[in-house]
Amino acid sequence: MLTEQSQLVAQVFCEVMEKLAFMFGEPADKQRSAPPESAYIQTKMTYTGQTSGMLALTVPASLCPQIAANVLGIDPDDDRAVASSLDALKEVLNVTCGHVLTALAGETPVFDLSVPGTSTLDAGQWTDLLERPDTVALSVDDNVVLLQFAHGRQA
């Protein structure tokens, strides 16, 4: 059962994925989200303002070139899609974060957003992340992605 805040974050992420990467997402069942891959990419950013917090997006490594290709409007096999994989993922997170903050706090407060960073996670780390209560599982074009949102604190 998603909390109201988790539902909002998931909804905003799905809207951003649809507009930016032409990919469609929907909530996924955490219990049925066993890690199918050995490597995952996580991009993470923080924000400060009237409230501080953190937003992280974790996706299967194999999904990254597809996201980049869709953002750039090129073929997934194009070398540029592979080269832009991390960059495109960070941009998806960046846009999601901005829209989540507006949805939560309105248009008056000013937040300073950090530049997103990336790291690699293995299947064990992915499972640990999945089990956290502040993590939402979503299915994007049949791939399970995880969104972790810590509003009011920095994880």
Added chain:
Amino acid sequence: MSLTVLIVDDSATVRAVIAKTLHLAEVPVAHSYEAANGKEALDILAEHDVDLLFSDINMPVMNGVEMIEQMSTRGLLERIRVVVVSTEGSSTRIEQLKSKGVSAYLRKPVTPETIRKVVHHIMGAQKC
């Protein structure tokens, strides 16, 4: 008449998307320069004439606000139109940027329609 454009964003992907969106919007671009942060942008502006600048806010080395303040100090905003393209939706931030001389603010993700409308509005019909 065609425009000389400078696209400033730390993401090469975003720079490519903005360039492509300008093309799809049929904005007449004669020359296009790119910079990964405000400092690189100021270096390009010192060497080249630019009509229209698209810039992100959150960038390493020198962010968009600092760059715009430097452009104002150097008198560059009198001849260069600046469009901020950012994920931030704070009306307070937008008003702050406009008070510093920014011509328009676009929220990511941008579409060809919104870019076309903004460019026509701030550059006038004679250039587009």
